[in-house]
Amino acid sequence: MSTNNTVDRSYNGNIPTYLSRPLSKKPALIVLLVALTVTLFAFVLSIVPNSSPAEKPIVKNFAGIKGAALSDLISQTVLKHYSIPSDVTSSLILPTDTTVKEISKSKSDSNDYFIKTTTTYNANALITFFNQEMQENGWKLLGKNPKGSSAYQIFGQYPSLDGYYWEAGVTIYYSANSLTDLSLQIFEEPEGG
Numbered sequence: 580m581s582t583n584n585t586v587d588r589s590y591n592g593n594i595p596t597y598l599s600r601p602l603s604k605k606p607a608l609i610v611l612l613v614a615l616t617v618t619l620f621a622f623v624l625s626i627v628p629n630s631s632p633a634e635k636p637i638v639k640n641f642a643g644i645k646g647a648a649l650s651d652l653i654s655q656t657v658l659k660h661y662s663i664p665s666d667v668t669s670s671l672i673l674p675t676d677t678t679v680k681e682i683s684k685s686k687s688d689s690n691d692y693f694i695k696t697t698t699t700y701n702a703n704a705l706i707t708f709f710n711q712e713m714q715e716n717g718w719k720l721l722g723k724n725p726k727g728s729s730a731y732q733i734f735g736q737y738p739s740l741d742g743y744y745w746e747a748g749v750t751i752y753y754s755a756n757s758l759t760d761l762s763l764q765i766f767e768e769p770e771g772g
Contacts, residue, residue: 639672641715642707644700646672649763653679653694663692663765664741671737671747672712674698674705677761690767697758702731705751705759709733718747729753736768744768 639646650668652675677696685691698705710733714720718735725731730752737745745767752760 638675639712641672641711642704644704644708645675646708646712647675649673649694652677653682662690664739664745666740667737667745667747667765670716670718671763671765672716673761674700674708676700685766692763692765694763694765696761696763698761699757700759702751702753702759705761706731706733709749709751713747713749721746726750739767741767 648669649671650665652673653668673696677698679694679696681693681695683693685693700708710720710723713733713735718737721734721736723731723733730750732751733749735747735749737747739745745765748764750762750764752762754760
């Protein structure tokens with residue numbers, strides 16, 4: 580007895596039953612959700628503030644002294660080399676006549692920087708200047724410390740966009756001549772403060 584095991588594959592014009600069922604909406608919803616997520620992510624990235632410094636120096640006046648951001652007074656190439664976040668350097672204002680004498684990095688701490696400068700303003704005017712400008716530019720003053728008759732220090736803390744708190748110590752040296760020495764120590768606090 581022989582049986583014919585051939586299948587009739589001829590098309591009769593009817594849609595096979597497995598194709599006549601409605602398609603599931605689940606895959607379409609997944610594709611839609613993925614597309615919306617990607618679009619939302621791209622939108623959020625497009626509105627994140629640009630951390631690059633302004634093209635023109637912004638000059639502000641504190642205690643009768645014109646000031647500009649550290650990022651406007653020091654070459655961007657130098658600042659990139661030292662890896663100080665741009666929001667930190669743009670929020671720290673120095674007198675516009677500041678001359679940078681030296682920038683160095685601590686040998687023991689990779690996020691500890693020293694900047695030595697001079698300016699023509701007297702020490703008392705600079706103390707008022709830094710007290711005002713640091714507070715008005717987002718720095719929380721942590722302390723003021725007269726260093727005898729030779730210098731005065733002001734310490735501030737800044738919440739940077741890099742997720743860490745940065746501190747700056749400004750030391751103003753009293754001087755009898757026409758130039759006043761300033762030194763800045765800028766460092767990142769470990770573990771975000």
